Each structure stands twice: as C-alpha cells, then as structure tokens.
Amino acid sequence: FFSDRFLWSRLPASTPPDELVSLLLPAMEDYTRAYLRLLADPPPPSPPPASELDAVLAAQLEYATYRTERDPARPMLSRLFGEEAAGRLLRESLFDLPLRLARGEQAH
Template sequence: MSSTRRSSLDPVAIEGWSWQPFLEDAVNSLQPLGIEPYPVSDAFLFKQDQTGSKAKPVSVTTATWACKSEKFRQVRAACVSAGTSASVLNFVINPLPRYDLPFFGGDLVTLPSGHLLALDLQPADKQDNQHTEGVWDRLMPIFDRWRSQLPDGGPIPDEAQPFFSPGFLWTRLPLGEEGDQLIDTVVRPAFNDYLNLYLELAAAAAPVSDQRMEHLLAGQRRYTDYRAEKDPARGMLTRFHGSEWTEAYIHDVLFDL
C-alpha cells in the first residue's frame, strides 16, 4: 500500500484563493527543469485554523509548495487564504551558492486596505558588480516597462535597501475592479517577465570557484537572516496559527538557510 504522505510538489488548490493563477504560471515555468520535491514537514505543507470572533469565525488556510533543482537550493511558495482578511502568495527562489545568481522574490498580498505587490531579483551582495551588473542590465528594461503602468508603492526602509535591486517593482493597488484589472493586465505579465528572465539567467549560469561560492553563501545568509528577522507576515501568521508554529515556519521553511 502506498504512503498517503503529502509531497511538497502536490498542487496547491485553496478555494477562493486569489493568487492561484500566479502560482500555476510559476509551477508551469519550472516544470522543464526536472524539479524534485523539497523536504517540508507535514506540519507546514497544509495548515487550517480559524480567526475572527466566535460569532463570525473565518477559516484560514496556509499551504506550502516547494521544490529544488540542479541550480536552485529551494523554490517555495507560501500561500495564505483567509477570506476578506488576507490572501497571500510569497514566492521565492533560493539559488545554490555554487551559481552566481540573485534571489527571485514575488510578494502578492491582499488585505482589507488593498493590494501590496512586489517583484524583484534580489542581490546576495548589492555592492558586488560582478554579481549585479549583468542582472540589472537585463532587468531594468523590464522594470521600466511595467513601472510606468503602476502607482508607486512608496519608500522602503533604509535598512532594507541593501536587499533590493534598482528593478524592485513595488506598488499598492485599491480593492475592486480597478485594482483587479491592473493585476490581470500588468502585475501578472510583469511577474512572468521577471520570472522568465530569472530562469534565463539560471540556465546560462556556470559553476563558480569555491572561494566565490563562499562569498555568495555569506551574502545569501545575510539576506535570509534579515528576511527571517523582519518578515512582515509574522504578525498575521501568529494571529492565524499561533507563535510557536509561526516561528518554526519562518525559520525552518521560509528562510531555512
């Protein structure tokens, strides 16, 4: 009899979750790479709880999709659906440090106040021209194309600046028809443009020396340490699933380097 244990490659299908098309686009783009399951504990593959009041409870689902490949240490999607309270897709590609690649990051968040949407190819070392120049030369035309069609998301904290590229696409959109239309006609194709560029860069990446790998690994650790410490979803996930589960999810799954 075969095991019924869920795999991190099992499709995520959450009823009413607004970001399903984006995740499906990403998964389809990754399929040609010969992806394999990334080890994720059952406790984090699928989690359901309730939030809200006793009189008006809201069902909450958090699901994880994750894989690895020849050049990617971990690709993972954190998917949260909580009715009108929150709908989130946090999609990150962590490259192996043997390859001189940035991170891919996509944050797609819907809250009662509106949509908060961010895309970037995030550097392991922003000051390292060898690491960034070839990426940003190709990223900036894509950024310029889509940036002109979206409102600015506002400033980011000074402490976060080292972890974002000049092509950081960051916007806030209103709920309703106007925001939904921009998500369909601008944000989704921008997401796929950023991801396709990233996959092209990865396909062309050659292994680096051991010394270079150690340098890149140190930069990756700085990035993941910062992200784990400053994860903006911490408060929301704690409210939904409790502090113990949330801290384990952040440190053991989302930013496990």
C-alpha cells in the same frame, strides 16, 4: 533588503479595481511572456566563480537571518498559527539556512 530583480510596490487602498488592472495587468503579461521564454530556451547555468562563493553564502545567511527575525509576514503567521508555530515555520522551513549550517549541513 531589496533586490534589483524583484519589483515591490504599494498602491493606495483607495485605488479603484479597474485602475489596478490597468496598472498591473501589462506588467504581469510582460513577466509571464519573459518567464515562458526562459522555460522554452533556458540560459546555461552560470554559478558564481569559486572566489565569490563565500560572499554569496554570507549574503544568503544574512538575508535568511534577517527574514527569520523580522519577516513582514510574521504578524499574519502569528495570528493564524500562534507565535511559536510562526517562529518555527520561519526558522525551520522558509529560512532554514542558519539552522542547516548550525547542524553542519552543506549549503546548497
């Protein structure tokens, strides 16, 4: 899953710290300025049209299911907390939409 609203990058581990700063600091500063502008003057909320809500929910459910099963952080979480606790964290806290829908709860 990729988002056109999220920047992913992978820099070589051999990149010197000063080069990392010169690459990342300007982007972080731009992001922070944009975020602060949104806080100061937020746009009015614009929910999707009712005709698109089913498609939005289906996409969210697909994403949550994907992340629950194949989240890149699962190995790290498993090492920290054990496989069972990591799976529970992913299913019940971080990506709980499938679980909530299965219980008949309203998606928010």
